[in-house]
Amino acid sequence: MVLDVEKAARWIHRLNGKIQEQKQYLTDLDQAIGDGDHGINLARGFQEAANAISANSYQDLGALCKDVAMTLIGKVGGASGPLYGTAFMKLSMAWKGQKEIDREAMAKGFKDALEGLKMRGKAQPGDKTMIDVWEPAVAYMAGEGPLNGEELASVAKEKMEGTKELEAKKGRAAYLGKRSIGHIDPGAASSYLLFSTLAEVIGEGESA
Amino acid sequence: MVLDVEKAARWIHRLNGKIQEQKQYLTDLDQAIGDGDHGINLARGFQEAANAISANSYQDLGALCKDVAMTLIGKVGGASGPLYGTAFMKLSMAWKGQKEIDREAMAKGFKDALEGLKMRGKAQPGDKTMIDVWEPAVAYMAGEGPLNGEELASVAKEKMEGTKELEAKKGRAAYLGKRSIGHIDPGAASSYLLFSTLAEVIGEGESA
């Protein structure tokens, strides 16, 4: 078992906490190359998602992820709302009916989620979006070696930082063309938080 | 003879010069207690008046003053346009057909002009308007003693400065009530220029 309902809930709560803390940072990143609302959007949505799952106790990872998905879809708006919403919706479908899952099932869920993101946003790696973090993070999860939380986090971190060098081809930053170079993509930064928090949680004991 | 067409033209040209120089100062005074256009209004109007009388050569003080009056009425606008326009119109009526006038005729003309100002603006001395300069200046001109340019200028100056203590009852500054106290009235300041320039001119030789 790498993930169960209890850990998944912890993941969402802790991710929400980090987003609240880094709301200003994410917004600042978005002010540089977007419209300056990424932190505001995610802070609003993840707070609601955390509230929503607190109100319930889950026996089913799929149900938990579905509540997160629906809340994000209904509360975030902008580009990141449908994207994160779609990702959690795919997780919920992959993990439906399971209380806990092994590494393979986890990787499968995230692969589906990544497919969902690509289908919804039509971005490719290199377009300077959250995909630039999702693609390598999901590849690492699905890889051969042992699953190491710190490595997962560091893959995500490196790729997040790598978006700095890229020219945006999708999302609002694409309007800047070359001027988008030199800034970290806000969605890549929030996706890094998502994976690094997941990495922490799967590395912890049953009820840390 | 205290005033003739040549001196009157010199008066208008020199007054215009001073107004252009002090355009900003007059506007600043009006920004403090009005709408900040007094210098702009008068600079526009007196420049045109100076141009208008340059284009003609006059044998008649009345004709000269009428051209000044019509130009001011047509170019200044605001409160000061009709007021100065009315004053020059009254001068033109009083001095009609004369090439030069003595002190008595001059005083009569300015008395009529002051009446015209009061009729048009319905202000009384003490209301913190140009009347506060006109009334004592005209009284001095009509007075018994010898006509001394410096004295005329100093009466005007003192009364202009005296408007600082007053609370405005007429014009835009009246909306400030007590807050108008502590500022010189812009129209009083421009009227001081009018009388001090006149004083200079009447003190000078025929073609200084």
Next chain:
Amino acid sequence: MKKLINNPDRVVEEMIEGMVAAYPNRIRRLPGTTVLVRKDAPVQGKVGLVSGGGSGHEPSHAGYLGKGMLDAAVCGEVFTSPTPDQVYEAIKAVDSGKGVLLIIKNYTGDIMNFEMAAEMAEAEGIKVAKVVVNDDVAVENSTYTTGRRGIAGTVFVHKIAGAMAERGASLEEVEAAAKKVIENVRSMGMALTPCIVPAAGKPGFELGEKEMEIGMGIHGEPGIEKTEIRPADEIAQTLTDKILDDLKLGEKDKVAVMINGLGGTPLMELYIINRKVAEILKGKNIEIHDTFVGNYMTSLEMAGCSVTLLKLDEQLTELLDAESDAIAFKR
């Protein structure tokens, strides 16, 4: 000073040219003047309506040209009353023989210039009547000096007198309708930021980063007090209370509401103000017949708003509701 202009001394001229270019089928300029008139002026059998004043209050007044509102708008320099000769040209251009009503905002300069123009027109045998709008309740004791200022309530005078004139009413009747509006309309404004007269190049007054001015006039004339900026609801309450005090509205009275932007305020904020004004009126059982939210009587790029209430009777209601084809006030 950041402005979309070419030359500070030519803003009024170029604005007029831009307006004529925008509405060539609706308005025309009297050659050699700063007067804009309805394309079809003078309208036979109709009293002519002339308003105007300093520029910088757009869409006031030329935006109210059109069937059912004004026949002529005289554009002065920015914040400076137009001169009598211009007003006189306007009067002549719109008189069809039935006389002309001048709608003047209560400022010394406007009154004197329009009065002189009226004298000139009367000397030519044109019947002229004048009304002076003084809806601003901000500065009370000016009543004993120059009286209250005229601000956004003027737009209701244009609308109602315009509707009356369009019906073929006599000069006396149109004047009476205008006066009735003036008796029943009250406004009050506030500002968050000053504005810059192009030719002056700097703001007419200063407001600190956390300050606002309650009772500000539309040329930046100061109001009742400079205070720390307050929430929209408190501002709406202050403005509305002051108006209600003065207008003595009671239960079951019916009003029209105008939430006017001063030029630099987003519509979003005006609706937030309207939310509270409507709530206050509802709380007092005052019926809101209609609401107008937008930039009607501006002060260049000043941020801020004014609230106007017009107490309506049957006649005023009907005239307010009447059709209007004016550029900025279609009904």
Next chain:
Amino acid sequence: MKKLINNPDRVVEEMIEGMVAAYPNRIRRLPGTTVLVRKDAPVQGKVGLVSGGGSGHEPSHAGYLGKGMLDAAVCGEVFTSPTPDQVYEAIKAVDSGKGVLLIIKNYTGDIMNFEMAAEMAEAEGIKVAKVVVNDDVAVENSTYTTGRRGIAGTVFVHKIAGAMAERGASLEEVEAAAKKVIENVRSMGMALTPCIVPAAGKPGFELGEKEMEIGMGIHGEPGIEKTEIRPADEIAQTLTDKILDDLKLGEKDKVAVMINGLGGTPLMELYIINRKVAEILKGKNIEIHDTFVGNYMTSLEMAGCSVTLLKLDEQLTELLDAESDAIAFKR
């Protein structure tokens, strides 16, 4: 941040309440949503028109509700696309069985959220068509990535598709009319000052005391270049040239012109811009059928403007001229 607001997190909610309070006979709010609809929605026998997007662009889009234009406007958070559930509620509320057209501005967020809503509605058996407005010619090579942005030209899409729908046309016909507008409309904007999203509390970008940004988007997205501020005529020339290049207008072509204010620019300045735009078009023998000057698609209190040209054929002319009862676009 100086704003007439109560709480930065409640501006959209309170704006909606203020709008409903202003126009209770013309619009209503779908309970529990941020959707405003025509009072009489769904209109039987008529295709429903839904638009919306982030708030802060008022009067876009709720100001275009009314007979002859939109049936529903979905209000997102400030500059943030509304969520699919809200759009879905709008679709359901305006469908009379004839189907619903979604008018979307070309932003990734808007497209994804509206698409998800369309999928939800289609799953319920509602016929939905979508058009994406991309009139902004400022950033060219974005055509190969996300495409051009949608800005003020959207208002012409609302107007013309709205007129088509009002005639009882089918969903396919209304969609075709909207697409024809999109093919023929181009815009470009510029900004003198930034704006502040209430919840962010500080400007999204900086412009120096003498700087402006040419090609600025309506959310403060940067444009082509940051340059020293230039005279209005040069700005008008730059914007118009870029549009003319793209739209390939020739002699005798007929256009509608929109000079749109971004929220903080005085109408006077917009007319000064229009003066030059009209002169350029006249110089090229392009016929100006009609001109719209005002705040149509704003960006909170941003100072600046955009120019829009719509190339008209007979059908578009007729639909543009058709009656409209929309709050902010009466015809």
